[in-house]
Amino acid sequence: MLDIAAELHRWCEEGRDFAVATVVAAVGSAPRPPGAALAVDGAGEAIGSVSGGCVEGAVYELCQETLSSGRAVRERFGYSDEDAFAVGLTCGGVIDILVTPVRAGSEVRATYAAVLAAAARGEAAAGARVVAGPDELLGRALYVPAEGDASGTLGGSAALDTSAVAETRALLNAGRTATVETGAEGGPPGTGARAAAEGSIPDCGPTVTLLVESSAPPPRMLVFGAIDFASALVRTAAFLGYRVTVCDARPVFATRARFPEADEVVVQWPHRYLDSQQLDARTVVCVLTHDAKFDVPLLERALRLPLAYVGAMGSRRTHLSRLAQLRDAGLTEPELARLHSPIGLDLGARTPEETALSIAAEIVASRHGGSGLPLTGAHTPIHHPAPSGAVR
Known part of the structure; x- marks a missing residue:
């Protein structure tokens, strides 16, 4: 439900009655994870999705029925072998849907409104x-x-x-x-x-x-190095929902005019800025400076923190030189193994935008346990379960 929290919060503020259908269990190749939601208000307006299209029509009708009756219901939707076009998930999965009416004056209205307001x-x-x-x-x-x-x-x-x-x-x-x-x-x-x-x-x-x-x-992404690749990465990261900071020690490059999509632009030595921050296990660090005087002190600290991802740009020769300097600084092999370098997946990227896409793809794969391999011909799951302790 929190995936559509902003819209539902607005509905609550406007005093609308609505029913919210939420995926509460998923088995097999289900397209949406638990928590995904579709909501329908009293006028029939719908927002969100529970299946990517497979059962939306049936769930829409169920929302209207539930809003009318005032009683919550749980229904299961799965694949129909007899008729692939019947109401069901033709991808072969099974999902359980809870549909709850959220009407003015009901016992749950205030609680749902509080949850949605906080999330929004x-x-x-x-x-x-x-x-x-x-x-x-x-x-x-x-x-x-x-x-x-x-x-x-x-x-x-x-x-x-x-x-x-x-x-x-x-x-x-x-x-x-x-x-x-x-x-x-x-x-x-x-x-x-x-x-x-x-x-x-x-x-x-x-x-x-x-x-x-x-x-x-929102999770944070710290981009170190105010270069053209950073500008493309900032735009991509913002699209993915990160709160993005660009940091560079050179004031002529680290400007708001060059990075208008960044949430924050900081002029400071990278390792000193990192030392000043309170970071959590969702934080992503991308080092694009490929300059040892910036990279090594920064990575020495970043690789010892419990961050979600640490990647560094540079050639393979630069990577080997950087590893040697980090070993000299006292980093252990397990700590060095956390470094994604050269940064990004092999997409054959050439432009800053393509490079940003390859970096973002590696971050997403790392976050969700993906292999980074093409799905065509692969025997890996399409929808990976969330890793233990993962934050959405």
């Missing part, structure tokens, strides 16, 4: 929704900010809410979107109260499955 502002927060469990709890939600108290209720019990908040906050701290089971420990739905009455465990209410969606500020 780019704040660190999480929303947890019941996607499996007793029918009367489907779609119930909690809003869990990075700091402060949670709001909303799952409706099972106070203990269930407490347990769910703890699970949600753990996923929020890791920046993950995932499903998690919580409630009565190990028992089927509805066993919590009975077990509590028998004195075996506290009453945690029914067992439910939650979809926890974490919202976080």
Whole structure:
């Protein structure tokens, strides 16, 4: 749902009623991951997607029915061997969809609005929704900010809410979107109260499955070296949703006029700027200076940080020379193995724009565990599961 948070936040601000359909489970070659959403308002306007087109029509109708009835429902859509043109995923996958009405005055309205507002502002927060469990709890939600108290209720019990908040906050701290089971420990739905009455465990209410969606500020890309390749990379990174900083020690090159799409242009020695920043595990560092006096002090620090990606431009000869200098600086072989150099995938790139594409492709492959190989003739999966601990 957070993939369309900005639009849904606007709908909430405008007082619209709507139903939101969310992928809550995916098996096989499903085109959209859990969390992907399609929403339909009372006037029939639709935004988002749950399948890339395969079942959009059926889900659209289900949203309208759910908005009318006021009851959340969960439906499964899969491939039909008998009729490939029937409602189903012709790519062969299976997806489970939860459709929840979000109407003015409903119990979930305020909670959904809080989650969507935080996500639209780019704040660190999480929303947890019941996607499996007793029918009367489907779609119930909690809003869990990075700091402060949670709001909303799952409706099972106070203990269930407490347990769910703890699970949600753990996923929020890791920046993950995932499903998690919580409630009565190990028992089927509805066993919590009975077990509590028998004195075996506290009453945690029914067992439910939650979809926890974490919202976080955009990941950062630090581009060192204010050259023409950097300008193309800034544009590509902005398209991919990164917050981009360009840093160079030469004020004549590091100017806002040369990098209008960058979120920040800094004139400073690269390694000193890196030392001044608080970076997380989503941060990408691209070193385009290919000048040892800038590269080596910068990479010496960057390769010792838990960053998502560190790449450096240069020829293979430059790369070997750079490795030797980094070894002399005390870096270990595992630390050096984290360096992507020469930077980018082999696309035969010639222009700055093509080079930027090759760098961006390598970053995406690194982020999602892709091989970088052509899909034609390959036996690798098209849709990779998110790596453990990955941040979306």
